[in-house]
Amino acid sequence: MRAGAAVALNGLRKRFGEVRAVDGIDLVITPGEVVALLGPNGAGKSTTVDMLLGLSTPDGGTISVFGTSPREAVVAGRISAMLQSGALLDDATVAEAVGLIAALHRKPMPVAQALEQAGIADLAGRKCTKLSGGQKQRVRFALALVCDPDLLVLDEPTVAMDVETRRAFWQQMRAYTDTGRTVLFATHYLEEAEEYADRVVLMRSGRIVADGSVAQVRAAVSGRTLRAVVPGATDLTLPGVRLVERRGDQITLTCTDSDAAVRALLTRYPTAHDIEITALGLEDAFLALTGEDN
């Protein structure tokens, strides 16, 4: 466990029946980082977030939030979250709902300030039942902000928003993270991770499959794909190749250096034909990394 870390997860595990929802996660987030937890549905993002917030207990491993347990961090108002399914009271106004949560915290910010920061100052008197999907998300954002946390966790924050609302939401978030707060947000929108995160953590099937800056992850996963028909190929250990797949004579090579790979391939197997080299976008790389094994 690193001293001074905002979040330190060590060998975190959680299973539901036979499903290993989170299958051994190690992650350290330093204060001030904006981290995207990226992965398809069922990758274990929400389960990880729940454990981080102390809403569920891990089966194995340890969690530390600013050096304390998640619950202690919640009580101290250091960690807060915008929940994916967190609903709002059916019989309260926006300001009342935020006021209720503020009343429970030890050092809350004024309700008006939380509404302002979430961009919903004009909705203060509105009943919680009379809000659009995007407005509800912003109220949840205000609920998360009101305790003035050091670490903000967002679980799929923009899931109910249209493109425009989503952009406005991230602008607000930007203003917030510029003040040096730590943010961890789970998303399955690649472009959000790319645009707003300093660091991307890719999850698949309960494990972390890539972790680094957006540029690093892009570099790690990008490259080119070389497809060819190679009759009688036996040894495909070639320079510049990261991954080999084959179906009969049809081979697919994921390359870090496709030029070196194609030269070596043709030297070794001059009969190779139907050679096709395509660039791998971040989108493809994301799918390749997070998609299910076939």
Place this chain on the structure above:
Amino acid sequence: MNTRFLALELRRAVRNGRYLIFTVVVPSVMFVLFVNLYGGGEGTFPNGLPVTTSLMMNMALFGVMAGPLSIGARIAVERGLGWQRQLRLTPLTGSGYLMTKGALGMLVGLPAILLVCAIGVAEGVRMDALHWVGVLATLWLGAVPFVLLGIVIGLVATADGMQAITGLASMLFGLLGGIWIPADVAPDWLATIMKVLPTYWVKQLTEAPFVSGIDIRQALVVIGLWVAGLSLIAVRRYRAQS
């Protein structure tokens, strides 16, 4: 307990139109109706209690059931909405949440008692100040089992089923508890059931200063058992959920 949170919860609860009508207004209206039904309440029941006084206590007791029950049952709605999850991201503990709901249940039971008793005075109920204090306190403390029952319903029921279960409980405890039918005129088998319910014994306690032969010890034992039993269920149920 967080008093500011309690105050905000209270404001939200009493603003609810349904609360005001069903738990504050209805008991008083029923009281006035019954008094007129019994011919202006001039008479006395066989146990020596004036009709108006007896009806006043019954209807206050009805108010003490309805309000607290509905507060506890709101827990089911807040759980269904996911609001409880939001609360778990605050320093509020689970027991703090239940205690706030309990305090809230006690508070919302109060207006019905006061209103019914005020109408009682207007209808001619007379007793000395000490007895008034005793009756009001007994009625109010009589809310405790119903606050707990409401919390248990809130923890057990779904948001959809809560309304029906609360209605049923309110009817059972009211009807079988002797609020609507006096135990004295009920057949033996019904009277036996009545004497198992807390409603009957809270009623007995309110009458104790005026009617002789009321078994106060048995009343306290039965009510105590209900309070202990319901608390135990609430705590176990809450632990199982979190």
